Amino acid sequence: MARLNRPTRPNRGGSFEKWTVRLILPALLLAMGSVMLGLAGVHGPDWRGWFDGPERGTWRLLTINGEDVSAERMSVTVQSGEIVAGRDGCNYWNYSGEADPVTGERMMTSTLAGCMDTPAIQAYRKIAHGGAILRLLDENHLEAQSLGTVGQFIRWTDAMEEAERAEGEREVEAARNAEPLQIRPSAVPLRIGATPPPPPVLSPRPPPPPGAE
Structure with a gap:
């Protein structure tokens, strides 16, 4: 047979x-x-942002319930549509690991600066740790609502952070240069129990010569 x-x-x-x-x-x-x-x-470029939403990034808090808090320098970091880190105006913090499947609690690390628990910080905690609902108003403005508290944010970049840090350093240097020079009087050493020296003895003034006026 022939093979094909x-x-x-x-x-x-x-x-x-x-x-x-x-x-x-x-x-x-x-x-x-x-x-x-x-x-x-x-x-x-952050390649992780290619697979994340437009809310991803760092946001600086401008107002809480309409009250200006921009001077407090509060911020949040958003990843995968939720707040995962930030600064409450005093301490930096971030979540680490996944949430507990039963309680929903998450481990958090933070710096340990001592600060007063102001109303602004209390309101910030409601936004940052209360499962806030995020709404992107435009490319550079974000709104977060949680537990009856509304925060308005502006997108915060590395360049803005560096410019703010440099401005703060210039203000500190200007304040240091504006301080008046304080001259302290030199201290005279005094030995306890030492006898003071006697007063100097002044010789009598000689009489004027005859005929002198």
Whole structure:
């Protein structure tokens, strides 16, 4: 019987390897480049934002229930549609790990500066830790509502943070230079129990010569 010649199949293994190299190699180069830029202090685009919502980022709190609190420098960080970190005007904080499946509580780390528990900080806690509902008003403005408290935020960038820090340093330096120079009187050493020296003896003034007026 005559054997039929079947058409040869393409080299699927070679094609697979070729496309694997084409996809993985650029990803490895991109990852290595990101690491090198990070070590050099240069921050590239946040690729995680490509898979997150437009609310992602850091937001500075402007008002709470219509009251201006911008001087308190309160902020929140939003990821995956929820608040995960921030600054309450005194301490920086962030959630770590996943929420407890039973209680819903999450572990939180924070700096330990001692601060007064002001009404502004109490209202901030309601927004930051009360499961706030976030609403993006426009590209640079965010509204958060929680437990009867409404906060208005503005998008806060690294450049804005650096400019604010530099302005604060200039104000401190100007205040330091404006302080008057205080000259303290030199202290005279005094030994306890020492006898003071006797007063000087003044000799009598000689009489004027005869005929002098």
